[in-house]
Amino acid sequence: MHVELHPRYSDNTEAKRAGELISACVHCGLCLATCPTYLDTGDERDSPRGRIYLLKQLLEEGEAGAVTRTHLDRCLSCRSCETACPSGMQYGKLADIGRGMLNIEAPRGPVERLFRFSLRQTLSRPALVAALLRTGQLFRPLLPPRLKRKIPLRQTPGAMPVSTQPRTMLALSGCVQSAATPLTHAAAARVLDRLGISLKIASEAGCCGAVNYHLGAHSDGLDNMRRNIDAWWPMIEAGAEAIISSATGCGSTLVEYGDLLQHDSVYAAKAKRVSALCRDIADVLVDEDLTLLNIERDIGRVAVHTPCSQQHALKQPDIVNTILRRAGFTLAKTRDDHLCCGSAGTYSILQRSRSERLRQRKLEALQVDNPALIVSANVGCQLHLDEESKIPVKHWIELLDPLTHQGH
């Protein structure tokens, strides 16, 4: 599909890139069937094709209003449409560029701007997230049920491995994950330790940049990325063989560092290297012999929720199922696996009612086979589902962690 760029964008590299991206779309509409928001509203403008047309209009007319912004805000960035798209449209990249442009072309009111700013500033700072969460957990018993559910119980991560293993990998600890579900990182470290790998954290590293970048604050997002690269670089030079993420939402951003910083003369090469080194924890474990792990396998049927970032961005839709099956667990049948649970980063905060509808659908789809528990691979989905789920929701790595099974 051809975009005739408006003259005022003739020197705008982002707009030009958006035009190039749109040229891949052949407006066939196969994406509509897999788009959670189109299935929710039935409005073409809430579909990937509709949003592509809205952005084409922006690029051609040189202006856009609140309507365009509203429909783009409703997009989860789940990228289910990319998996469905035969012509190879990179919709996620287009949506990010569009959000950045709309912040300028169709600015929000001061209240909304302030709210989004605070959200970005808070969620991208692990220490701040932890402080707020601890306060919430302290007062949790006093809160009304609705608010109470929003604050996850404090996890006990258990002892970290102390031995030094022959192989070293770096870990991204994440902002929300390090505060809300520290057990995930601890379990990952213990499982890798058994496999002869030490997992290290660079203390200066922080948010992967996803929160800022996907909310259209590109320059802040890129700053997050540069800071992480600086923090990891000495350890990469010292021989760390991979950068491990145990939250696929963050991992799917790490693999894009190389692309997002390609025009940064100082960081381009390093960013490319970082992206090449980045792997999800599942990627490391899929080839290992997990039957040797001393774990309890008879825990009932496990329903696997595959996060969108894992299936549509990292393109590994079956990897956790494969690992758990090989490790000896019984998996529950699920349906509509390609549809988002509604967590989607800040979406559950910014588009609450839609997010809750999607969660309801997802919980039903995950429980058609009466599983004993649900596992996910991303902290956002895990917390979002856990808020309403009647059965436990965990990170799948916990199932492989011997300590977890001993009740720690």
Add this chain to the structure above:
Amino acid sequence: MPHPESVLLGLSKLNNILEVDPKARTARLQPGVTNLAISEAAAAHGLYYGPDPSSQIACSIGGNVAENSGGVHCLKYGLTVHNLLCVEMLTVEGERTTLGGGGLDSPGYDLMALVTGSEGLLGIVTEVTVKLLPCPEVARVVMAGFDSVRAAGDAVGAVIAAGIIPAGLEMMDALAIQAAEDFAQAGYPKEAQALLLCELDGTAEEVDQHVEAVTNIFNQHGASSLRVSSDDAERALLWKGRKSAFPAIGRLSADYYCMDGTIPRSQVSHVLEEISKLSAKYQLRCANVFHAGDGNLHPLIMFDSGDPQQLARAERFGADILELSVAVGGCITGEHGVGLEKLNQMPSQFSEAELHQFEDIKHAFDPALTLNPGKGIPILKRCQEYRALPRRHSHD
């Protein structure tokens, strides 16, 4: 392309499956139910809905009725018109009327067949009752690569001549193979000049026997590669490439113009060679995806809509293909309808008297020409329908 002063009626939100009756093997549907959703709902009863257009995850049964859609399985199981029992329709006066009924025949003229494929010109379909088929005990796909389009075309003829009616028999040329494989990663032979996908279904014994026969025929016609699906997952993967072939062309070109003509099977090689000459003449690449079993051709002309000259050349190229289809004894549409696009070719296809007759039918349903104004002539006009209907209904 709606008329600039028209009101657009979108029925996609009417998407409820009203009833699945496993005993009668029927499903009652609102028009916005997607084609695939019917089979998904019927699967619990071991049933499915036959016609499966490649866009089945997104296209709706209402649209299928309006266009009389086919799909890769229409060779054996028929077009939409052969799989309907009843259509509820609002006339232009707003009267709710029911065409067809619960049984295979209903009193009076078969107006349901007339409305099927009428492109929204005769009424607004508000409910559809379809027949469901029992899922076959076994279904397998034989995939074969060929060094030339002619060899593949001859192999198609030989399969039909052997008395085998495959569930689907599809052909793709080199460009289509390349694009589809890039997306689906189904293991298509990328060096082949033509690819055949032949699905055989039925009881295990029947399928085994037919797979052997088809494999032999393909080998006799010089297949350069051969693969038989071993399970349903592999069969689905082999079809995935074919079913995404149109939009996958977007990987090779910014835009494509999808044509839809039907030709006698014996003319396949000739027509494809002519298309190749036209491609050189207009300097535009053209991929071919082809329902080989029933002669429905889908040339995909690649162009860049940013270049007005290319757009004009693509349109002329497309018109030439349609004229060519008529010249070899075929017709200007298989399943995509006439709309605005093919109005110019209608006179090549039909005589003056026939076109008048079509107009009279339109007047009988919609005297003020309110519904879908300016679109193609509303009547049975497709070769596939002519062929499939009893002789006495034919116009030739």
